[in-house]
Amino acid sequence: MKFIIPFGSLVPSRNSLKSLMASSVTQTLTLPQTQTFHSDPPQDDLDDLLCSDPQQEQQERQQLLLSSPDTSPSCFGSPSRCLTGESHFERAWAHWAKLGRPKLIVAPMVDNSELPFRMLCRKYGAEAAYTPMLHSRIFTENEKYRNQEFTTCKEDRPLFVQFCANDPDILLEAARKVEPFCDYVDINLGCPQRIARRGNYGAFLMDNLPLVKCLVQKLAHNLHVPVSCKIRVFPDLQVTINYARMLEDAGCSLLAVHGRTRDEKDGKKFRADWKAIKAVKNALRIPVLANGNIRHMDDVQSCLEETGADGVLSAETLLENPALFAGYQTAEWVVGSEGSNREGQLDQTDLVVEYLKFCESYPVPWRMIRSHVHKMLGDWFRMHPHVREDLNSQSILSFEFLYNMVERLRELGTKIPLYLKDTHEDRIAADGLGSSSV
């Protein structure tokens, strides 16, 4: 796996890493591996590498949940570091407080919440970030996958590293490789895609809660960093609450709740259920994060108030507007929003340029860069489709091409600003009431 860490170091231990990071000289270091190298499987086949269990009926799954899932085998392993009851909650909150209680968080996004994008979002107000989902088994087996899919740097904190898994031992092996570099190891229990069904992970583990419990316990009892989980809700509220309590009891120290069910895949079509998130928050004693329907800072405010959650995650909107958490919003949300707005001194071409600079410092696969450029410049391309076509026709990209393309868009004279909400002070100034005259 590739870490952008200081020159000349060996495998970084928890303590050595801190002191090493004091150095200003950095280089990319490939950690020594104990695993045998396997050649890279094509992306589409990655999930076939996991065995697939037959799916159970939804009815069965809900029954299982409502009757406590405590019958699962013990998955503790040793040494046991997991505390029970009060001390578990105290530790969970102490850790959260140590991280500064981040409220504005970049959600995990495959191929999209990679290091340069996280750094861009952090620059514009994000207080923590998730990595994209990493496939635990491939992560343990394949050095190339590790090097390509997980990079980080000292400024990239607080960091949640997310894995999908369905084997506790493999998950632990993968988690151990990243724990010196992150603040939580997160388990993806929410991916609803076909690929997750085939691989039997993500939201499809909602059909096998004893296994979910095992995964959480395995990490909670064996890692130094706390375990977090990201879930979707069940259609039945009580089932969701039981599920969340089970995760907490198993040792989960932080829970992110995406307020949509496994079948509600389309975020634009289905609104996230903040009431369900509120119910989970009220039922748990660990920090809870809310996910879904965060498009601008007014949504952040409303979501925190309505759910009582300790923070919010945003995904799709951040892709279009990575400056969301600094208060910027696209024109779409300005119309009809309360209060007045003004054009900010920033637009998406500026953000693309900043993103590209981060990519030059922290290399990532071109497919990720291409995806971000399309998402950030979507409105610009709609106005100038020939520029998009030109981009699409490039089978090999270069930074030079991309910087030139941004310049071309600017020269076409288009203005698509991002907006900022007027503050109280702005309004006073606009009314011609300087502080001296107030």
Ligand SMILES: Cc1cc2nc3c(=O)[nH]c(=O)nc-3n(C[C@H](O)[C@H](O)[C@H](O)COP(=O)(O)O)c2cc1C
């Ligand atoms: C491009 C993309 C990739 C995603 N990848 C992941 C992932 O790796 N892990 C995960 O838990 N959720 C993933 N999600 C789901 C988001 O984290 C989030 O739960 C969902 O988009 C709802 O948030 P939103 O309404 O702010 O978009 C992804 C979403 C998008 C748009």
